Amino acid sequence: MTRLFGTDGVRGLANDRLTAPLALKLGAAAATVLTEHADVSKRRPTAIIGRDPRVSGEMLAAAMAAGMASKGVDVLRVGVIPTPGLAFLTDDYDADIGVMISASHNPMPDNGIKFFSAGGRKLPDAVEDQIEAAMKDLDETGPTGTAIGRVIEEATDAQARYLAHLREAVTTDLSGIKVVVDCANGAASEVAPKAYAAAGAEVIAIYNKPNAFNINDGSGSTHMEQIQRAVVEYGADLGLAHDGDADRCLAVDSRGNVVDGDQIMAILATAMKETSSLYDNTLVATVMSNLGLKLAMRREGIEVRETQVGDRYVLEELGRGGYSLGGEQSGHIVVPSHATTGDGTLSGLMLMARMAQTGSSLADLALVMTVLPQVLINVPVSNKALILDDATVRTALEEAETELGDSGRVLLRPSGTEEVFRVMVEAADPEIARKVAGRLAAVVSAV
Numbered sequence: 001m002t003r004l005f006g007t008d009g010v011r012g013l014a015n016d017r018l019t020a021p022l023a024l025k026l027g028a029a030a031a032t033v034l035t036e037h038a039d040v041s042k043r044r045p046t047a048i049i050g051r052d053p054r055v056s057g058e059m060l061a062a063a064m065a066a067g068m069a070s071k072g073v074d075v076l077r078v079g080v081i082p083t084p085g086l087a088f089l090t091d092d093y094d095a096d097i098g099v100m101i102s103a104s105h106n107p108m109p110d111n112g113i114k115f116f117s118a119g120g121r122k123l124p125d126a127v128e129d130q131i132e133a134a135m136k137d138l139d140e141t142g143p144t145g146t147a148i149g150r151v152i153e154e155a156t157d158a159q160a161r162y163l164a165h166l167r168e169a170v171t172t173d174l175s176g177i178k179v180v181v182d183c184a185n186g187a188a189s190e191v192a193p194k195a196y197a198a199a200g201a202e203v204i205a206i207y208n209k210p211n212a213f214n215i216n217d218g219s220g221s222t223h224m225e226q227i228q229r230a231v232v233e234y235g236a237d238l239g240l241a242h243d244g245d246a247d248r249c250l251a252v253d254s255r256g257n258v259v260d261g262d263q264i265m266a267i268l269a270t271a272m273k274e275t276s277s278l279y280d281n282t283l284v285a286t287v288m289s290n291l292g293l294k295l296a297m298r299r300e301g302i303e304v305r306e307t308q309v310g311d312r313y314v315l316e317e318l319g320r321g322g323y324s325l326g327g328e329q330s331g332h333i334v335v336p337s338h339a340t341t342g343d344g345t346l347s348g349l350m351l352m353a354r355m356a357q358t359g360s361s362l363a364d365l366a367l368v369m370t371v372l373p374q375v376l377i378n379v380p381v382s383n384k385a386l387i388l389d390d391a392t393v394r395t396a397l398e399e400a401e402t403e404l405g406d407s408g409r410v411l412l413r414p415s416g417t418e419e420v421f422r423v424m425v426e427a428a429d430p431e432i433a434r435k436v437a438g439r440l441a442a443v444v445s446a447v
Contacts, residue, residue: 003129003132004132004135005125005128005129005131005132007310007312008104008112008114008310008311008312009100009112009113009114009115010022010026010112010113011103011106011110011111011112011113012110012111012112013109013110014054014056014059014060014109014110014111015056015059018056018060018110018111018112018113020059020060020062020063021063023060023063023064023067023113024063024064024066024067025067025135025138026064026067026113026131026135027063027064027065027066027067027068027099028067028068028070028071028138028142029067029131029132029134029135029138030067030068030097030099030115030131030134031045031047031067031068031070031071031072031073031097032071032134032138033127033130033131033134034096034097034115034117034127034131035071035072035073035096035097044072044073044074044149045072045073045074045096045097045149046073046074046075046076046093046094046095046096046097047065047068047073047074047075047076047095047096047097047098047099048075048076048078048086048089048090048093048095048097048098048099049061049064049065049068049075049076049077049078049098049099049100049101050077050078050079050080050081050083050085050086050089050098050099050100050101050158050187051079051080051081051100051101051102051187052080052101052102052103052186052187052215052244052245053080053185053186053187053189053210053211053212053215054102054103054108054111054212054213054215054244055108055212055213056109056111057101057102057111058212060101060111060113061077061099061101064099064101064113065077065151066151068097068099068149069148069149069150069151070142070148070149071142071143071149072142072143072147072148072149073096073097073149074149074150074151074152075149075150075151075152076093076095076152076155077151077152077153077154077155078154078155078158078159079154079155079158080187080189080190080210081158081159081162081187081191082162082187082188082191082192082242082245082246082247082343082344082345083100083102083104083114083187083245083246083247083341083342084246084247084339084340084341084342084343084344084345084346085158085159085162085187085191085246086098086099086100086116086120087100087116087120087121087339087340087341088120088161088162088165088339088340089120089158089161089162090116090118090119090120091118091119091120091340092161092165094118095118096117096118097115097116097117097118098115098116098117098120099113099114099115099116100113100114100116100245101113102114102187102244102245103244104243104244104245104247104248105184105216105220105221105222105243105244105248106216106244107215107216107217108213108214108215108216108217115128115131116340116341119340120340120341121315121340121341122312122315122340122341124316159190159191162191163191163194163195163198165338166195166198166345166346166349167195167198167199169338169339169346169349170199170346170349170350170353172199172352172353172356172357173199173200173356174196174199174200174201174349174352174353174356175200175201175356176200176356177200177201177202177237177238177352177355177356178201178202178204178234178235178236178237179196179201179202179203179204179236179237179238179239179240179348179352180204180205180206180227180230180231180234180236180238180239180240180252181193181196181203181204181205181206181208181239181240181241181242181348182206182207182219182220182221182226182227182230182239182240182241182242183205183206183207183208183219183220183242183246184207184215184216184219184220184221184241184242184243184244184246185207185208185209185210185211185214185215185216185217185219185220185244186210186215186216186220186242186243186244186245186246187244187245187246188208188242188246188344188345189205189207189208189209189210190208191246191345192205192240192242192246192344192345192348193205193208195345195348195349196240196345196348196349196352199349199352201352204230204234204236206219206226206227206230207219207220207226215244216243216244220241220242220243220244221241221242221243221248221249221250221330221331221344222243224241224250224252224258226241227239227240227241227252228252228256228257228258229256231252231253231254231256232254232255232256235254236254237254237355237361237362238251238252238253238254238351238352238355238362239251239252240252240344240348240351242344242345242348243331243344246343246344246345247311247332247341247342247343247344248261248330248331248332248342248344249261249264249331249333249344249345249347249348249351250264250330250331251263251264251348251351251362253361253362253363253366254361254362254363255363257363257366259362259366260329260330260331260371261289261327261328261329261330261331261332261333262285262289262290262292262293262329262369262371263293263366263368263369263371264327264331264333264347264351265283265285265289265293265325265326265327265333266293266296266297266366266368266369267351267354267365267366267368268325268333268335268347268350268351268354269283269297269300269302269325270300270302270368271350271354271357272324272325273300273301273302277324277337278302278324278325279321279322279323279324280303280321280322280323281301281302281303282302282303282304282305282321282323283297283302283303283304283305283323283325283326284304284305284306284307284314284317284318284321284323284325284326284327284334285304285305285306285307285314285326285327285328285329286306286307286308286309286310286313286314286328286329287306287307287308287309287411287413288309288328288329288411288424289304289306289328289329290329290369290371290372290374290426291372291408291409291426292369292370292371292372292426293369295370296368296369296370300368305317305321305323309328309413310328311327311328311332311334311341311342314326314327314328314332314334315334315340315341318334318336319336323336324336324337327342328342331344331347333346333347335347335350372408372426372427372428373426373427373428373429373430373433374424374425374426374433375424375425375426375430375433375434375436375437376422376423376424376437377422377423377424377437377438377440377441378415378420378421378422378423379420379421379422379423379441379444379445380419380420380445381419381420381421381444381445381447382419383419384414384415384419384420384421385414386447387412387414387421387444387447388412390447392443392446392447393412393443393444393447396439396440396443397410397412397440400425400436400439400440403432403436404425404427404432404436407427407428408425408426408427408428408432408433408436409425409426409427410423410424410425410426410436410440411423411424411425412424412440412444421444423437423440423441423444424437425437425440
């Protein structure tokens with residue numbers, strides 16, 4: 001049976017796979033599991049629910065609130081807020097549960113439900129499995145009378161609390177920096193421009209007028225051509241692009257060149273090392289990060305610890321080792337001293353702070369790392385579980401690694417959601433990368 005929870009919560013086509021009745025039941029089950037050890041003699045369990053602006057979020061947030069209230073949980077709805085803002089508010093309001101209704105960078109017809117435990121931390125797989133199991137045996141009845149949970153619509157101070165937190169996290173004066181921010185018509189549409197302006201930057205906001213239907217539509221961190229063009233047109237020092245729920249940030253320098261998550265991590269890691277705030281001089285990244293990041297960090301005396309793909313695995317490693325910086329090439333950057341999950345607005349503030357502190361352009365800062373050419377081929381397969389055990393594939397992989405030596409890298413991994421196997425090759429010479437990747441893809445396809 002297919003697991004309900006994916007790599008980042010429950011996600012699917014809204015009102016098809018992800019329906020209001022499912023959200024209602026999921027909310028009741030989550031309330032049961034996540035408040036199991038709450039001391040109700042001191043106070044009633046509480047939950048915070050936020051969403052991005054997509055139209056189905058209104059429906060799903062209402063259903064989720066109803067499900068939780070039916071199990072005696074008081075619910076505070078905070079309206080449209082970035083995912084990292086919801087995680088922060090879960091802790092700031094001292095709530096037992098946080099719920100974010102968002103499909104992140106996915107198109108408008110999709111939506112998703114992400115849960116956070118007390119303190120604003122993502123749930124481990126085992127707890128998600130408990131919630132899924134609880135849905136099967138859920139008692140449709142619940143507390144009655146005064147024991148029913150209350151639903152408080154739209155907290156009035158939620159956004160202000162999150163903005164104050166961001167300002168406390170990055171206090172550097174950004175006066176003199178002109179930034180274009182692409183809000184993807186998403187959850188950052190109000191917050192990100194306000195946060196950057198409050199820090200002193202001159203802000204030009206684009207795609208910051210959500211209408212419930214235009215989130216991620218030709219904009220944001222998955223459509224970088226928009227902000228590349230805007231930065232050059234406005235003569236800005238840099239551009240920052242967020243996704244629909246603003247847990248990602250990608251950048252563009254003044255010439256319109258993309259600065260991806262690996263490069264942002266390299267910039268921030270070297271800055272934190274200088275101030276002795278990079279714990280154990282270690283950066284956490286995933287296996288999909290460019291080899292150029294590891295080579296640059298080695299030169300700077302910084303160790304890179306690798307995890308499997310997914311910000312949840314980066315978070316787990318950060319917590320396990322007590323490390324202070326991690327992230328993904330896609331722009332999820334995590335700074336545990338200020339956030340419990342990736343925070344795109346915080347990343348943008350820290351990147352501009354580094355520019356202000358050094359007097360350097362983003363293009364100059366990005367020179368800390370040379371991005372090696374990377375070729376990624378998605379190969380449709382009949383059974384992805386068999387690929388790495390195939391002798392022909394193993395032999396081809398060994399030959400490719402020998403051919404590339406220390407100047408390149410090969411990564412073979414299954415997709416988390418499709419019957420697809422990903423072949424990724426990096427090399428200093430792009431032609432060699434293409435040749436090796438094509439050869440490996442052909443071997444994988446033949447299995």
